[in-house]
Amino acid sequence: xxxxxxxxxxxxxxxxxxxxxxxxxxxxxxxxxxxxxxxxxxxxxxxxxxxxxxxxxxxxxxxxxxxxxxxxxxxxxxxxxxxxxxxxxxxxxxxxxxxxxxxxxxxxxxxxxxxxxxxxxxxxxxxxxxxxxxxxxxxxxxxxxxxxxxxxxxxxxxxxxxxxxxxxxxxxxxxxxxxxxxxxxxxxxxxxxxxxxxxxxxxxxxxxxxxxxxxxxxxxxxxxxxxxxxxxxxxxxxxxxxxxxxxxxxxxxxxxxxxxxxxxxxxxxxxxxxxxxxxxxxxxxxxxxxxxxxxxxxxxxxxxxxxxxxxxxxxxxxxxxxxxxxxxxxxxxxxxxxxxxxxxxxx
Amino acid sequence: xxxxxxxxxxxxxxxxxxxxxxxxxxxxxxxxxxxxxxxxxxxxxxxxxxxxxxxxxxxxxxxxxxxxxxxxxxxxxxxxxxxxxxxxxxxxxxxxxxxxxxxxxxxxxxxxxxxxxxxxxxxxxxxxxxxxxxxxxxxxxxxxxxxxxxxxxxxxxxxxxxxxxxxxxxxxxxxxxxxxxxxxxxxxxxxxxxxxxxxxxxxxxxxxxxxxxxxxxxxxxxxxxxxxxxxxxxxxxxxxxxxxxxx
Amino acid sequence: xxxxxxxxxxxxxxxxxxxxxxxxxxxxxxxxxxxxxxxxxxxxxxxxxxxxxxxxxxxxxxxxxxxxxxxxxxxxxxxxxxxxxxxxxxxxxxxxxxxxxxxxxxxxxxxxxxxxxxxxxxxxxxxxxxxxxxxxxxxxxxxxxxxxxxxxxxxxxxxxxxxxxxxxxxxxxxxxxxxxxxxxxxxxxxxxxxxxxxxxxxxxxxxxxxxxxxxxxxxxxxxxxxxxxxxxxxxxxxxxxxxxxxxxxxxxxxxxxxxxxxxxxxxxxxxxxxxxxxxxxxxxxxxxxxxxxxxxxxxxxxxxxx
Numbered sequence: 001x002x003x004x005x006x007x008x009x010x011x012x013x014x015x016x017x018x019x020x021x022x023x024x025x026x027x028x029x030x031x032x033x034x035x036x037x038x039x040x041x042x043x044x045x046x047x048x049x050x051x052x053x054x055x056x057x058x059x060x061x062x063x064x065x066x067x068x069x070x071x072x073x074x075x076x077x078x079x080x081x082x083x084x085x086x087x088x089x090x091x092x093x094x095x096x097x098x099x100x101x102x103x104x105x106x107x108x109x110x111x112x113x114x115x116x117x118x119x120x121x122x123x124x125x126x127x128x129x130x131x132x133x134x135x136x137x138x139x140x141x142x143x144x145x146x147x148x149x150x151x152x153x154x155x156x157x158x159x160x161x162x163x164x165x166x167x168x169x170x171x172x173x174x175x176x177x178x179x180x181x182x183x184x185x186x187x188x189x190x191x192x193x194x195x196x197x198x199x200x201x202x203x204x205x206x207x208x209x210x211x212x213x214x215x216x217x218x219x220x221x222x223x224x225x226x227x228x229x230x231x232x233x234x235x236x237x238x239x240x241x242x243x244x245x246x247x248x249x250x251x252x253x254x255x256x257x258x259x260x261x262x263x264x265x266x267x268x269x270x271x272x273x274x275x276x277x278x279x280x281x282x283x284x285x286x287x288x289x290x291x292x293x294x295x296x297x298x299x300x301x302x303x304x305x306x307x308x309x310x311x312x313x314x315x316x317x318x319x320x321x322x323x324x325x326x327x328x329x330x331x332x333x334x335x336x337x338x339x340x341x342x343x344x345x346x347x
Numbered sequence: 348x349x350x351x352x353x354x355x356x357x358x359x360x361x362x363x364x365x366x367x368x369x370x371x372x373x374x375x376x377x378x379x380x381x382x383x384x385x386x387x388x389x390x391x392x393x394x395x396x397x398x399x400x401x402x403x404x405x406x407x408x409x410x411x412x413x414x415x416x417x418x419x420x421x422x423x424x425x426x427x428x429x430x431x432x433x434x435x436x437x438x439x440x441x442x443x444x445x446x447x448x449x450x451x452x453x454x455x456x457x458x459x460x461x462x463x464x465x466x467x468x469x470x471x472x473x474x475x476x477x478x479x480x481x482x483x484x485x486x487x488x489x490x491x492x493x494x495x496x497x498x499x500x501x502x503x504x505x506x507x508x509x510x511x512x513x514x515x516x517x518x519x520x521x522x523x524x525x526x527x528x529x530x531x532x533x534x535x536x537x538x539x540x541x542x543x544x545x546x547x548x549x550x551x552x553x554x555x556x557x558x559x560x561x562x563x564x565x566x567x568x569x570x571x572x573x574x575x576x577x578x579x580x581x582x583x584x585x586x587x588x589x590x591x592x593x594x
Numbered sequence: 595x596x597x598x599x600x601x602x603x604x605x606x607x608x609x610x611x612x613x614x615x616x617x618x619x620x621x622x623x624x625x626x627x628x629x630x631x632x633x634x635x636x637x638x639x640x641x642x643x644x645x646x647x648x649x650x651x652x653x654x655x656x657x658x659x660x661x662x663x664x665x666x667x668x669x670x671x672x673x674x675x676x677x678x679x680x681x682x683x684x685x686x687x688x689x690x691x692x693x694x695x696x697x698x699x700x701x702x703x704x705x706x707x708x709x710x711x712x713x714x715x716x717x718x719x720x721x722x723x724x725x726x727x728x729x730x731x732x733x734x735x736x737x738x739x740x741x742x743x744x745x746x747x748x749x750x751x752x753x754x755x756x757x758x759x760x761x762x763x764x765x766x767x768x769x770x771x772x773x774x775x776x777x778x779x780x781x782x783x784x785x786x787x788x789x790x791x792x793x794x795x796x797x798x799x800x801x802x803x804x805x806x807x808x809x810x811x812x813x814x815x816x817x818x819x820x821x822x823x824x825x826x827x828x829x830x831x832x833x834x835x836x837x838x839x840x841x842x843x844x845x846x847x848x849x850x851x852x853x854x855x856x857x858x859x860x861x862x863x864x865x866x867x868x869x870x871x872x873x874x875x876x877x878x879x880x881x882x883x884x885x886x887x888x889x890x891x892x893x894x895x896x897x898x899x900x
Contacts, residue, residue, distance in 0.1 A: 012466035066702045113884060120627055120701040121844060127629075128840045131833045132877045139873055195453055196460045202448045205437040212397060213449050213510060214423035215457060223458075253829065257631070257709045264706065295721055301713030308706045309695050 011193045015186060018273065023182050030171045038287065040170040041242070046283050047177045048238045049262065051184055053275030055231035056259050057268040061275075062192050063224045064204030066123040069130020070259055073103040073229035075137060075251035077236025079144055082153040082246045092156035096237050103233020104226050106133065111222035111229075118207070130256050137248040149247035153240050167241070177238055184231060191227075192272065200224050258282070261304055267316025274316040281315065348411060350375040350544050351514060356395055356405035358388070358568075365391045367568035368405070375513075378536075378545045380559035382552070388568045389548045390432065393518055396546070397429045398422035409514070424454075428512035430503040432519040432548075438492040442483050442502055445491055446474040449509030474509070481505040481535055497528040504535065515539070517547040521554055529554060600745060601866040602859070607751045609858020610758035611817055613851045615831050616838040617765060618809030624845035625778055625802050627701060631708040632689060633810050633835060634828030635715035636682050640811025641730065641818035641827060642723055643678040648731045668733040679811035685715070686807025690800050697799075712828075720825055728823040730815070737819075754816050761812060762851060769847065778802055834876070841880050843890030853891060 010016045029043045052074055059067045077099035084098035114125040137144045144150055155167040158176055167173040191197050200220055203210045207217050240246045249255060266278025282300075289296040311318050349372035358366040366388045373379045381389050394400040396407060398419040406415045409425055417425075428449075437445050447453055447470045456462075464470065478484050481501040486494060491502060500520065507515055520536070521529045533554055539545065540558060549555045555562060556576040564572040564579070572582045619633045630636075646652065648670060652659050662670065689711050696703035736753040739746045769775035777798060813831070821827060838857055842849030857876045865872035883891060 012463040066705065068705065120623075120629055120705070123702065123705055124623070124629060124836070124840065124844065128836045128880070131836060132880070135833065135873055135877065139871075190463070191460050193463050193465065194460045195456045195462070195464045196458055198444070198448060198453075198464045199457045202437045202440065205439055206435050208399075208419075209431070209435040209437065209506070210448070211419040212399075212423050212429050213506070214420050214451075214454050216418075216420045220457075253631075253832070254713075257713075260706065260709070295717060297713055298717035298721070301710050301717060304713070305692060305707060305710035308703055308710060309692060312699070312703060 014190065016189065019182070019185060019189070022273075022276075023178070026178055026181075027175075030174055038284075040174055042283065042287060044170060044174050044177055044242050046279055047174070047181045048235050048242060049259075049279045049283060050276045051181050051238070052232050052235035053259055053262050053266075053268070053279050054185065054188055054272075055228050055235060057263050057272075057275045058188065058191070058228040058231070059225055060260070060263055061268040061272075062197060062204070063200045063221065065221060065225065066119070067126040067225070067228075068123045068260060069126040069128075069133075069253070069256050070229070070232055071251045071253075071256035072130040072133035073107055073232040074236040074239065074255075074259075075246070075248060076106050076133065077103040077233025078240035078243075078246035078250065079137065079150060079236075080233065081237035081240040082150040083143070085153060085156065090154070090156055092158055095156065096234060099237025099240075100230045100234045103236060104230030106233075107229020108222070108226040111225040115218050115222040115225065127253065127256075130251065131253060134248060134251040134253075137251055144246070144248065147248060149245045150240075151245045153244050153246060155241045155244065173242065177242075180234075180238065184234070188231070189272065196220075264312070265304065265307055265314050267314030267318070269317070270313050270320065271316035274314055277315050349373055350410055351396070351546070352406075352408040353392075353396065354406050354408075356392065356402045356407065358391055358395060358400060359403050365568060366395070366402070369565070369568070369570060371563060371570070373514075373544055373546060375544055376541055377560045378540050378547070378558055380555040380562040381546065381548045381565060382550070382555060382562060383565035383571075387565045389565050390518060392565065393429065393516055393546075393548060396422075397427055397516060423510065426510070426513035427516065428507035428510040428514070429516035430507045430518055430520060432522055434499055434503055436491040436499060436502060436506065439490060441488050441490050442478060442494065442498075442505075443471065443474045443487040445502060445506050446477045446509045447471070449477075449506045450474065451511060477505050477509045480508065480538075482531070497524060497531065500524060500528065500532065501535065504532075508539075512543060514544045514546065517545065517549075519548050519550060521549065521551045533558065598863075598866075601862050604751075604865075605859035605862020606855065607755040607858070608862055609855035610755045610762075611813075611820070611854075612834045612838050612858050613762060613854025614758040614809075614816060615813045616835040616850050616854055617762060618806040618813065619832075619835045620839050620842075620845075620847070620850045621765070621809065622803060622806040623839060624847070626799060628693070628704040628803075629701075629708065630803075630806060631705060631832075632712040632715060633708075633806075634830075634832035635712045635719070636686065636807050636810040636828075637814040637817075637831045638719060638823075638825070638828035639685065639715055640678050640682045640814030641823050642719055642728070643681055643811075644674050644815040644818065645728050645730045645823050647674040647678060667731070668735065671731075671733050675812070675815060678815060679808045682811035683804045683808040686804045687800065689807070690803040693803070694796070694799075716825070716828065725825050730818040730823060732819050750819055754820065757816055761809070765809070766847065774801070837876055837880055839890075841883055841890055843887075843892040846890070846892035849890060849892030 010018075026043075026047070030040055033040055033043055056067070056070050059065045059070070080102035081095045081099045084095040088094065088098070110126070110129045113129070114122055117125060138147055140146070155173060158165040158167055165172060165176070167176050192201075199210065199215055203215065203217055203220055210220075211217050236246075236250070239250070262278035262282045263275040264278065265281060266276065267274035268278065271277075285300065286296060289299060293299075307314065313321070351371065351373040353369055353371040356366055356369040357364070369388075369392055371379075371392075381392070383389055391400060395402050398414075398417050398421065401416040406413060408414065409422075409427065412425070414422055414425060437448065440448070447464075450470060450473050452473065453464075453470055475484060475487060478487050481504055483498060483501055483505060486498060491499065494502060500522075504515075504517070504520065507517075517536075521532055524532065529551060536545070536547075536558055547555070547559070556579075559576060561573065561575055562579055563570045564584070572579060572584050574582065615637065619630060622628055622630045622633075650663070652662050654662055665673075689708065692711075693704055693707055696707060732750060736750050739748050741747075769779065778801075814827070817831065818827070821830065834857060838850055838853045841857065842851070842853030856879065860875045860879050861872050864875035
């Protein structure tokens with residue numbers, strides 16, 4: 001009999017301890033956020049961007065595809081939400097589904113053109129297409145409102161048939177986004193640890209080998225990109241609700257770059273939770289440093305350069321490296337760290 | 348009818364002819380060696396055989412079916428597996444994960460996005476059996492990049508074996524191995540011999556002459572000599588080029 | 595036919611400007627296989643520096659400033675065309691010194707590094723010059739307009755087109771006809787060949803990168819009088835640069851030039867008949883070409899892509 005070591009528990013779980021801890025902490029945020037000098041809207045922003053960054057990391061971290069124009073799908077989701085509300089039906093679920101579907105469709109279209117490429121050429125094409133969508137959004141005044149944005153988007157009530165919740169209050173909306181975020185996290189955790197996710201991760205490491213093992217590399221690359229675009233679109237739809245409007249600036253090269261920054265700074269390349277860490281650091285730094293100096297982007301840019309040069313594995317990577325260095329802390333801290341950051345991602 | 352039938356395979360890149368015309372027929376169960384000097388076109392022929400390169404002319408038949416110009420993943424699905432001279436493993440995966448991805452059962456569920464890959468005992472069982480064949484059972488949970496060179500070579504073959512292929516193409520399996528490593532590999536390939544059809548590119552003549560049923564010598568993009576190791580020893584061309592001195 | 599001529603000429607001059615803007619970017623992508631996302635900000639930095647030099651308060655010590663202001667406008671302009679790109683070249687050098695650490699790693703890191711650099715440069719521009727618009731003064735000889743066939747033509751547009759042709763030609767000569775160009779082509783990214791030839795790879799990469807950034811600055815100075823100087827100008831420049839390169843085929847010199855002209859003509863002509871759609875027309879052109887030729891007009895398969 002061949003001994004089979006038990007499969008590590010987290011990868012097979014639907015809900016991991018880390019998720020529970022995170023959700024519990026997040027659920028208490030509206031109770032204390034005002035007391036530490038911040039405001040509930042920041043919590044909403046953090047959740048939406050976390051969802052977006054996690055979706056983006058499916059492409060960057062899981063599949064190793066350097067997409068640098070992901071803001072396009074986030075923005076398309078936002079516009080789709082508004083346009084669906086104005087022109088189709090003012091139903092929350094239909095509009096969110098539209099955000100997901102339209103952004104996914106745009107992603108699929110782009111994937112069609114870029115999935116045979118790799119590395120820097122892949123990045124190049126994603127930027128080019130991202131800019132096309134951005135210009136379209138700015139120039140099509142009649143549809144998107146151009147640079148003024150698509151205004152007067154309403155936070156439609158969450159109608160569950162038996163009960164309907166009004167989301168106009170920021171705290172109510174925060175909990176609504178938190179529920180969607182939690183569901184999306186479960187889905188993405190599942191996805192990355194499913195056979196599909198493993199194949200995508202294998203393709204990241206060697207396209208050649210995967211192809212010779214019988215995997216149609218193109219389909220996998222195209223499908224993960226499409227999925228990531230769709231979930232980014234869902235986040236965009238929520239963002240339109242949060243802002244009560246949809247603006248083209250989230251689609252610009254800069255904003256697309258920010259999501260790459262957040263993901264990388266947090267350590268998306270080594271940990272499932274890296275993007276969330278990055279979003280927390282980025283948005284809180286924006287508010288805290290931004291209150292002290294109006295040159296915060298300058299400092300953040302310098303910090304980012306330093307991270308790329310000296311700590312490319314990001315915060316989650318640095319934390320786990322620190323834990324591994326000090327064996328004493330390691331014994332007690334390792335499980336805590338794994339709890340927080342997912343440890344070695346694939347175990 | 349032979350399992351693999353290559354007829355008049357011709358490959359050119361731009362105006363550079365890499366393969367003039369290769370004919371090869373390998374019956375089921377044979378261990379067929381390919382040898383020849385560097386740059387003779389052996390690896391290119393492998394690339395044609397496994398769908399990495401489309402031939403400019405000529406055809407490849409597999410069990411009577413024309414597979415010329417099919418992409419790699421289709422040819423792999425027809426039961427052709429290969430190892431690489433420059434090792435091509437999933438470095439961040441453990442040995443077991445490397446093999447798991449190769450299993451046909453895993454491939455069949457490649458678009459399963461809902462279940463957890465690690466929760467299926469069938470995959471783990473299948474992967475462990477393959478790893479045991481190549482002597483890596485006790486190193487199943489070590490990441491591929493942390494394995495020793497010899498173990499990586501063995502894993503290279505294990506991943507190919509995981510596909511339960513009909514044809515196994517080995518591209519210089521002993522490359523850069525020490526004599527212990529070569530012996531270990533020879534033992535492994537010896538055990539596989541007869542169970543499946545093997546085509547191997549190899550520079551180690553001792554290895555090839557000891558194991559191969561027949562050998563084709565490729566030079567300038569053509570087969571210049573072919574026969575059993577014994578016949579090749581008698582071959583004038585092989586003698587002259589000093590290739591047969593190990594036999 | 596005569597109605598069309600102004601639009602054709604307008605499109606051609608615009609196309610040459612696009613080609614000029616893309617030139618430095620293309621060199622770095624084609625020769626080093628690095629995407630320089632700071633290209634736009636360096637382009638803007640060149641324009642801002644030139645504006646400062648040409649303005650009434652040059653960034654020099656008092657004595658020197660007086661002497662500088664005493665020079666005729668034409669002389670100052672000529673000197674500015676050298677000084678501002680040189681200063682931007684120094685910034686490029688600094689970026690390359692950082693970028694060195696990423697060579698041999700995932701090319702994504704180079705991309706991210708230049709993105710960070712772009713953020714820093716843009717923020718610096720915003721802190722120093724604010725968000726208002728500026729105008730770059732140019733000598734009398736190239737400003738104003740002239741009458742030809744009942745139409746007023748802008749002298750500067752022809753001057754800018756002429757300069758673009760000259761610079762594109764010069765860069766082509768350097769790459770194709772000098773030993774420096776030959777080594778660079780042998781492989782600023784293929785270290786093995788270059789090392790085998792006993793060439794200092796570190797210096798070669800530095801030179802290529804600095805050349806690319808200097809060209810970005812020159813393009814900024816040439817384009818500034820037409821588009822104006824404002825914080826957004828870098829982004830406005832990068833978009834057509836990307837398009838031109840994808841359209842022409844990554845790494846192809848003449849591909850980029852022809853694509854620049856094509857995009858210019860496309861924008862110029864559609865601008866004449868459906869101005870709403872003039873910017874969109876270049877994207878339609880891009881999608882049309884990429885659908886038929888996945889690697890652009892003259893694109894070749896790259897080593898990294900194999």
